[in-house]
Every structure is written in structure tokens, then in C-alpha cells.
Amino acid sequence: MGFFNFSGFKKAPSIDMDKLTQGVADFFALDTADVSGWISVNKGDVIVAFPFACESKWSGLREALNALGITADNVQFTTEIEAKKALKPRVPGIKNIIAVASGKGGVGKSATSVNLAYALMQEGAKVGILDADIYGPSVPVMLGNPDSHLESDDGKHMFPVNVEGVYANSIGYLVPSENATVWRGPMASRAFQQLLNETRWGELDYLIVDMPPGTGDIQLTLSQAMPVTGAIVVTTPQNLALADAVKGIAMFEKVDVPVLGLIENMSFYQCGQCGHQEHIFDNGGGESLANKYDTQLLGALPLDTQIRQHADAGKPLLVREKDAAISVEYRRIARRLSLNLAMLGDKDNDNRIPIVEKH
Numbered sequence: 001m002g003f004f005n006f007s008g009f010k011k012a013p014s015i016d017m018d019k020l021t022q023g024v025a026d027f028f029a030l031d032t033a034d035v036s037g038w039i040s041v042n043k044g045d046v047i048v049a050f051p052f053a054c055e056s057k058w059s060g061l062r063e064a065l066n067a068l069g070i071t072a073d074n075v076q077f078t079t080e081i082e083a084k085k086a087l088k089p090r091v092p093g094i095k096n097i098i099a100v101a102s103g104k105g106g107v108g109k110s111a112t113s114v115n116l117a118y119a120l121m122q123e124g125a126k127v128g129i130l131d132a133d134i135y136g137p138s139v140p141v142m143l144g145n146p147d148s149h150l151e152s153d154d155g156k157h158m159f160p161v162n163v164e165g166v167y168a169n170s171i172g173y174l175v176p177s178e179n180a181t182v183w184r185g186p187m188a189s190r191a192f193q194q195l196l197n198e199t200r201w202g203e204l205d206y207l208i209v210d211m212p213p214g215t216g217d218i219q220l221t222l223s224q225a226m227p228v229t230g231a232i233v234v235t236t237p238q239n240l241a242l243a244d245a246v247k248g249i250a251m252f253e254k255v256d257v258p259v260l261g262l263i264e265n266m267s268f269y270q271c272g273q274c275g276h277q278e279h280i281f282d283n284g285g286g287e288s289l290a291n292k293y294d295t296q297l298l299g300a301l302p303l304d305t306q307i308r309q310h311a312d313a314g315k316p317l318l319v320r321e322k323d324a325a326i327s328v329e330y331r332r333i334a335r336r337l338s339l340n341l342a343m344l345g346d347k348d349n350d351n352r353i354p355i356v357e358k359h
């Protein structure tokens with residue numbers, strides 16, 4: 001026995017770090033250079049800190065690593081989402097603001113925003129949703145609490161509502177919707193700023209902002225009024241909707257907000273009986289639009305009764321039907337979105353959207 005007793009110290013990890021890095025990179029179809037910064041050793045523990053929300057993939061990754069001979073039981077996985085660059089100072093506590101926009105009304109932007117918020121949460125992120133659709137707030141209905149009122153501890157700040165783990169605020173909780181519909185642009189914009197800045201959001205990885213439909217002055221003003229880190233455009237496959245989605249992409253480009261991707265909603269009809277998929281409007285419009293404008297089609301969601309029923313009944317689909325195929329698809333879209341955001345560089349000219357996830 002020597003002078004020191006080392007028995008209280010952990011042994012250095014017997015893990016081949018190069019192999020681990022390669023294994024993680026391969027699993028997510030990324031380069032080793034992309035993932036090497038995620039891996040560290042702390043007091044004998046090997047830690048992989050994912051900068052994007054992907055918790056549902058962790059068990060599959062462990063298996064893949066085990067198959068490579070890496071005893072992944074000795075590797076800890078955590079989620080550490082970084083705050084990305086925005087053109088305005090960050091709202092304290094909120095790491096990233098993601099604006100969800102659409103060129104046209106009624107394409108399912110609010111339903112998509114709500115479902116993505118839960119999908120990101122289920123993948124391990126802390127998530128809030130802000131209903132910026134001042135003129136037609138639908139988030140309270142979709143969360144099943146249209147009659148809720150907000151609490152305040154000082155008569156100035158508001159506590160968001162917490163529905164099954166997602167924090168939310170909406171003008172719908174503050175004034176009857178008929179009052180807001182007559183507001184002019186500046187008033188709507190002031191109300192929005194108040195909802196954003198005077199809500200006690202706590203610590204959030206992502207705040208999803210459900211924008212008002214369209215690409216006019218009010219949408220432009222709101223985009224500039226908040227420190228957005230990235231945007232998503234929701235569209236349906238009809239030509240007219242796609243043409244309006246282009247305006248959405250152009251709007252964000254104008255205000256220097258990176259577009260993280262497109263989502264094609266009501267993309268096809270899937271027969272509840274036989275599973276046959278029918279592309280009622282055209283097929284492939286979202287994909288070719290994404291290619292043309294150098295962004296990514298994050299996913300295509302069907303026209304589906306489950307989506308409508310849960311949204312309209314205020315029962316979050318992803319919580320109530322966690323394992324349904326459609327919930328799995330929302331989580332896949334959420335991981336892509338989150339990865340795209342994590343891969344944004346800090347500089348304007350360093351925005352690389354990665355290729356498609358393999359799993």
C-alpha cells in the first residue's frame with residue numbers, strides 16, 4: 001500500500017473514445033467533427049451531451065454502441081441545448097425562439113406548433129409555446145383550457161399555464177377574442193411584446209411562437225420584435241399554398257432569420273381502414289420547394305382525423321397517443337428541427353443544414 005489510497009477514485013474510462021465518436025456520428029449520419037465536441041470525460045465518467053433533443057433515440061444508440069464493442073452502460077447521455085445567435089438580445093431564460101409561420105391561414109400551423117412543442121418536450125427539451133396569433137388565438141382551445149386565467153405575483157408579470165409539461169401563453173388567456181380582432185398593428189405588436197417579455201417563462205430550451213397566418217406587415221413586425229433563432233414554414237401541398245410558403249421563406253430571409261425547414265401538412269390522406277395513401281393535392285411540392293429555396297422538408301403529415309380531433313378537443317395528441325404512428329412522426333420532425341438548429345453556426349455565413357437522419 002503506498003502513501004495515498006486511491007480506492008476512492010474512479011478508474012479512467014476504458015472506452016475507446018475515437019470509436020465512441022465514430023459510433024455516435026454514424027448513428028446520426030453526421031461527421032465525427034460535428035459530434036466530437038459533445039463528448040467529454042468528467043471525474044472518470046464519459047458524458048455525451050447532445051446539443052439537440054433526441055432522447056427517444058438513446059436506447060437505440062446504446063445498442064448500436066454495444067454492437068461496436070463499446071460498453072455504453074458506462075457512458076452517460078444528457079441533453080444540453082445551446083442558445084443560438086439571434087439579432088436581438090435574448091429574453092432572459094429562453095435559449096432559442098422558433099417562429100412557426102405559414103403563408104396562408106388554415107394550413108394547420110397552430111396544430112403543428114402545439115404538437116411539435118410536445119414532441120420536443122418528449123425528446124428531452126424544456127419547451128414553451130407563445131400564441132402570437134393575436135387576431136385568432138387557437139392555442140388555448142388546442143391545450144384544452146380556453147377559460148384559464150393567468151396568475152401574477154406582482155400585478156405586472158404573468159405565469160404561463162403549464163399543460164402536461166409545456167408552458168404556454170396566449171392573448172386568449174387575457175382578453176375575449178372579439179376584443180383583439182379590432183386591434184391595429186402597433187397595438188397587436190405591443191401586446192405581443194408584453195406576452196413575450198412579461199411572462200415568467202422560467203428556463204426554456206425552445207419557445208415555439210405560433211405566428212399569425214400570412215406574410216404581411218404584422219408578421220414582419222413580429223419577426224423583428226423578438227430574438228428569433230430560427231423559423232419553420234408550414235404549408236399544404238396545393239400550388240397556391242406553396243406559392244404563399246415561398247413568401248414566408250422570403251420574409252424570414254429579409255429579416256436574416258434562418259429557415260430551419262418546411263413542414264407539409266395535410267400532405268396526403270391515409271385511409272383509416274386499409275392504410276392506403278392518397279395524395280389528394282399534388283405530390284412532392286414541399287420537397288421541390290425546399291430544394292429550390294435551399295432549405296429542408298422536415299416532414300410531411302397526413303390529413304388525419306386523430307390530429308383534428310385531438311386539436312379541437314384540446315387533448316394534446318402526443319401525450320394522449322404517445323406511441324401512435326403520427327406521434328412518432330412528429331417526434332422525428334422535432335429531432336430534425338432541433339438538430340438543424342444545433343448545427344447553425346454562430347456566424348451568418350456558417351449556416352449548414354445537415355443531411356437527413358438515418359434512424
Ligand SMILES: Nc1ncnc2c1ncn2[C@@H]1O[C@H](COP(=O)(O)OP(=O)(O)OP(=O)(O)O)[C@@H](O)[C@H]1O
Pocket residue numbers: 102104105106107108109110111112133136138212213265266301302303304305307308309311312
Ligand atoms: N394534419 C391535419 N389533419 C386533419 N386536421 C388538421 C390537420 N392539421 C390541422 N388540422 C385541423 O385543421 C384546422 C385548422 O388548423 P389550425 O388552426 O392549426 O390552422 P392554422 O394554420 O393555425 O390556422 P390560422 O392560422 O388561420 O389560425 C383545425 O381544426 C385543426 O384541428
